[in-house]
Amino acid sequence: MSTRALLPALAGLCLALPAPVNAASTPGPSAPPLVWGGDAEGGAPYVEADPADPTRVRGFDVEVAETIARGLGRTARFQQVQFQSIDASVERGDFDIGLSGVEDTPARRAEHAVTIPYFEFREVLAVRSGDLARFRTLADLKGRRVGTLAGTIAYDTLLARRASDGLEVVSYDDDVHPYTDLAEGRLDAVLLDNIIAARSLRRVPGLAVEPEAVSTGRYVGVLARRNATLRDRIDAILRQAMRDGTLEAIYRRWNIWDDSEKAFLEREGASVPAAPAPAPLGAPAASPWAATARYIPALLAAAGVTLVLTCLAMALAVAVGCGIAVGRIYGGRWLAALLAGYVELVRGTPVLLQLFVLYYGLAAVIRLPAFAAALLGLGLNYAAYESEIYRGALLAVSRPQLEAARTLGLSEWLIFRLVRGPQALRLALAPMTNDFVALLKDSSLVSVITVVELTKETAIFATNIGSWVIPGILCAALYLALSLPLSRLARRLERRWSIA
């Protein structure tokens, strides 16, 4: 059901040949395969790479997809897609149906053709075993840090109770790290689907799940809005599978079968096609404009986080970058080699990886707060690039300038402070501005370590209203509002300092 969001779903773009969908076509051996989209990073029991043959996937969503394909007289073909992109990807025709623990929400129903629910889950609270008696409900978690996966019903539930229950909500891009962070004490509870909680409890020792569910939700298949006819046929196939025990057999195989699921399938299988869909969980679908008005304060606050993070990280990058450049030029051979090694290591590996290592990898040694890890990760990464700019600029100051300073009796330090440094700064200004603007945008990467900044907030907003148009425009406008004044300031300084 989740993703680590490490890679954009580029794979989806490669498969720009959606199977033509025609409800009237006669199923036969020549029928095109049913292409279904899911995120194998979400793992078992939803969709995971088959350990026996990693080119294939397995999981209960895989089997539900195969059941549907069989009912349509077609074969099922899996298409990898990033979890958060399933809705957008199905609408642009990358695949016929998205099935990957996709939740039934009002926004999704308003924007896409959604099947009847095929599975009911419970949102449950996971806590450290010692806290089992303390944190029974959300109300017990006043002022505590509660984590969940961004863009889910659980996230919306937590946000809604943030004000009333005084919770501190921490959003994740994946469903593994909330539980490891819980075990390490970074969080006090995690609210997520019972399937995910049960799976995580097997992996992470020292955790327990509160028996009382916070709420229930349902998984659905999502199709492009224009594919309502196919959706209706799939609904009929799902109902049949509920009645004839096919789904029960699948759920039993994957160990997600219990009495409440039995009751749910009986209820749902007996429903008639004309019956109105049960009101799903979550806030009622509002008009995009009303939703936009509601989200603007959150977007502004997130823009503030982006700005503060960028400025602090740049300050750190400049300070460390200066140190590295000076060390490489003035320092001994060993120091220069050491610093050159640092620069190559940092420039040669992805900043995303560095953020993961800083935040999760080092957690056993030092438990950095998310913002501090983000600041350090971006700052130390950009320091490598800044140091190369400064080194180049320092080396570009002409020899006669330095010799003239020596003949005046200036010490090495005074030459650096009064002549070489100031001249290098003027040369470095343009590339520095460039890096500042790049950093402003790279700061969006820190959402992988739970810092909600402008891009993340926009993604949450877009998921909530089921469209990227308004959130995208607002987000772009905010980034421009942050970067344009900066470029102007830099241009003005450049003009003032220009060396003829």
Next chain:
Amino acid sequence: MSDLLAITGLRLSRGQREVLRGLSFSVRRGELVALMGLSGSGKTTALRCVAALEAFDAGTIALESCSLSPGPVPPESRLRDLRRCVGMVFQLHALFEHLTAIENVTLSPIYVHGLPAAQARSRGTSLLDSLGVGARTSAYPRELSGGEAQRVAIARALAVDPPLLLMDEPTASLDPARRGALTETLRELVAEGRGLLVATHDVDFAREAADRIVVLAEGSVAEEGSPAAVLANPSHQATRDLLQYRPPPNK
């Protein structure tokens, strides 16, 4: 009169090439010595050795209160005396591009010699005044003409009043009228009791400005004497070559 600068047996090699081969000559107070020779004869290298910008292999450079010996250039902390008694004007001025004329001039007095800023400023201003660029104190180097920049560079080198002033090709970027003015300025500095060592291949300038001419050829002294004697009656082929040579006209 005692020697302000005495160079004895100076040798310097760059790789296989011997740039200076036992160079010896001296400069006295109140004397302008023109160090002449064609390109590659070692003029600039000799100046750089005296200014402790370049190491040499053998010989000595003795000044009134200090001296330099062969081997690596000593750290700046051990060159305080030398810096106090030797000023240098570079060929293309090498003014600090990010500082105004007066800031260029007051840098050393304030930061090296600890003079109060106001005092350094007023002395710098009168120095620029005396060199005829008093009106340009707050101009940046890029805003100065070639002649003005050279005067500011002279002022910068004279700011802490060194008895010996080194100049590298001061006429290279000057038109004839400016060259006359420069000669006048330099004669005034000599009249104040300074010693000037000027590397040049400009024969006309040397004839007008110098008290003595030292002609270099392949890293050692070919001949020396008064301008009248050396230029009117050259005894060495290097001097004759020099007299033949006419620099390309200025743009």
